[in-house]
Amino acid sequence: MYNEFTMGFKRLFHQEKTKRQTLVTGQVVPETTRCVQCGICSFSCPINIDVRRHAWLGQPVEDSHCLTCGECVKRCPRGVLSFERTHIFKGA
Amino acid sequence: MMHYVIIGMGVAGFAAAESIRRRDPYGEIHLVSEEPEGYYSRPGLAYYLSDEITEKLLFPFTHKEIHTLGVTQHVARALCILPETRRVELSGQVRLSYDRLLIATGAEARPLDIPGSEAEGVVKLDCLGDARAILRQARRTKQAVVVGGGITALELVEGLRARRVKVHYLLRGERYWNNVLDPIEARIIEKRLKEEGVQIHYHSELGEVIQKNGRVVGVRTKDGLKIDCELLAVAVGIQPRIELAVAAGIAVERGILVDEYLRTNLPDIFAAGDVAQVYDPASGKAMLDSLWGPAREQGAVAGLNMASSPEEFQPYSKKVPFNVTRLAGLTTTIIGTVGQGRDDDLLGIARGDSETWRQLPDVLAVQSDFEVNRVRLLLGERRLVGAVVMGDQKLSHPLQHLIRQGVDISPIHERLLQPGAPLAEIIIEYWLDYQQREGHAA
Numbered sequence: 001m002y003n004e005f006t007m008g009f010k011r012l013f014h015q016e017k018t019k020r021q022t023l024v025t026g027q028v029v030p031e032t033t034r035c036v037q038c039g040i041c042s043f044s045c046p047i048n049i050d051v052r053r054h055a056w057l058g059q060p061v062e063d064s065h066c067l068t069c070g071e072c073v074k075r076c077p078r079g080v081l082s083f084e085r086t087h088i089f090k091g092a
Numbered sequence: 093m094m095h096y097v098i099i100g101m102g103v104a105g106f107a108a109a110e111s112i113r114r115r116d117p118y119g120e121i122h123l124v125s126e127e128p129e130g131y132y133s134r135p136g137l138a139y140y141l142s143d144e145i146t147e148k149l150l151f152p153f154t155h156k157e158i159h160t161l162g163v164t165q166h167v168a169r170a171l172c173i174l175p176e177t178r179r180v181e182l183s184g185q186v187r188l189s190y191d192r193l194l195i196a197t198g199a200e201a202r203p204l205d206i207p208g209s210e211a212e213g214v215v216k217l218d219c220l221g222d223a224r225a226i227l228r229q230a231r232r233t234k235q236a237v238v239v240g241g242g243i244t245a246l247e248l249v250e251g252l253r254a255r256r257v258k259v260h261y262l263l264r265g266e267r268y269w270n271n272v273l274d275p276i277e278a279r280i281i282e283k284r285l286k287e288e289g290v291q292i293h294y295h296s297e298l299g300e301v302i303q304k305n306g307r308v309v310g311v312r313t314k315d316g317l318k319i320d321c322e323l324l325a326v327a328v329g330i331q332p333r334i335e336l337a338v339a340a341g342i343a344v345e346r347g348i349l350v351d352e353y354l355r356t357n358l359p360d361i362f363a364a365g366d367v368a369q370v371y372d373p374a375s376g377k378a379m380l381d382s383l384w385g386p387a388r389e390q391g392a393v394a395g396l397n398m399a400s401s402p403e404e405f406q407p408y409s410k411k412v413p414f415n416v417t418r419l420a421g422l423t424t425t426i427i428g429t430v431g432q433g434r435d436d437d438l439l440g441i442a443r444g445d446s447e448t449w450r451q452l453p454d455v456l457a458v459q460s461d462f463e464v465n466r467v468r469l470l471l472g473e474r475r476l477v478g479a480v481v482m483g484d485q486k487l488s489h490p491l492q493h494l495i496r497q498g499v500d501i502s503p504i505h506e507r508l509l510q511p512g513a514p515l516a517e518i519i520i521e522y523w524l525d526y527q528q529r530e531g532h533a534a
Binding site: 042 | 423
């Protein structure tokens with residue numbers, strides 16, 4: 001039996017699920033050869049992830065706190081960063 | 093235990109230290125640099141000047157991280173290399189013995205060769221110390237003059253504008269960077285600079301620095317124009333710092349000549365980065381680059397070879413040079429060979445520059461543009477040899493790969509040459525096809 005509370009809860013749960021799914025299916029990846037370590041990416045990150053370190057090491061930003069908000073991707077002056085699908089649910 | 097000495101702590105020197113440490117966990121690594129700040133992002137200075145980042149952000153690694161790498165840093169000037177006794181003499185009467193030595197001294201700004209150029213207020217942008225000096229002086233500067241060309245000149249122009257300094261930019265010819273950009277690209281940049289309030293003086297050559305009590309108060313051009321200014325910023329090119337190598341008897345041309353393993357002609361001495369003149373398979377000549385990416389790659393390969401026996405040496409293969417930069421606020425990618433001839437505003441190479449960009453053979457150029465977005469392609473018979481992408485950077489990545497990998501573009505050659513051809517669409521379509529054929533990730 002549904003009431004307003006359970007409907008609201010379900011909607012909230014659905015939103016949260018969608019958000020989480022989006023976060024884990026996309027990640028920021030660097031193209032190391034373009035990076036000059038200027039630090040604008042790390043400076044722009046709202047939760048202080050050191051994106052520049054990932055770029056130096058050529059590793060995707062796999063930090064579970066990454067919001068994939070796109071600030072670093074947008075602000076990098078040299079097009080080092082882009083979004084890539086992780087395919088984590090592929091075949092699931 | 094091996095003793096490694098690296099002279100220079102730019103990206104080539106730092107990458108070499110990382111590389112050596114990966115290969116040899118116990119060797120002693122000595123890093124010698126005159127700059128007390130240690131390793132920082134030299135290209136980041138442009139963003140520091142324009143107030144987009146703080147000084148702290150220029151340092152990618154903490155002291156602790158550098159300490160973990162297990163290197164000994166010497167803030168000193170390398171005075172001479174003694175190859176016979178395998179030693180390097182430093183200022184402060186320090187002597188370092190080496191089993192392997194890397195020269196990664198980089199390049200320095202060429203000085204102005206006109207009367208008054210030693211006056212206070214004449215600045216360059218080589219290092220963090222220079223950037224700090226510019227910012228300090230910009231606070232009490234109303235008007236500045238910038239001379240020179242290439243990327244650094246615009247970094248100075250834009251940095252000073254961001255600090256609310258009125259800027260006069262002197263160009264010797266009729267356009268900016270005429271041996272890399274074509275006339276339309278140069279006009280786009282110049283128009284944007286003018287919109288930012290920069291006054292460009294064409295056909296203007298600096299004749300004299302006017303000074304009062306040892307300070308710059310103005311400049312006079314050769315045709316007699318006098319401009320009052322408190323700051324004169326100079327970016328007329330760079331020169332590799334080869335003095336140490338020359339004195340030690342190492343073979344040099346414009347830079348230090350190295351073989352495919354980045355060895356100089358003397359045993360166990362390597363060179364990498366802006367100071368090295370590296371064989372370019374595309375042109376068959378040894379070329380200078382002043383690019384961060386190749387400097388890092390060379391440093392890494394040199395470091396690996398320094399810590400290896402000759403039979404394990406890795407060759408360094410010079411790739412098609414490219415740089416992504418911002419010119420007058422417009423993101424611009426320059427790949428491969430895109431121009432030729434000389435630029436009167438520069439003596440030789442500039443920072444963020446490659447000699448290869450100006451080795452343009454007889455090829456066909458096609459371009460398409462929309463407002464500030466522009467793409468210019470240089471077409472060889474079967475492959476693209478160069479490209480300039482301005483503004484919208486969607487094509488930057490595909491073109492970088494198509495050119496660097498020498499992908500056969502003969503299937504789209506004719507289409508690209510048709511008048512008014514939609515270059516972007518054709519390239520993207522071909523790139524997607526190519527990725528699918530090669531099984532690349534989308």
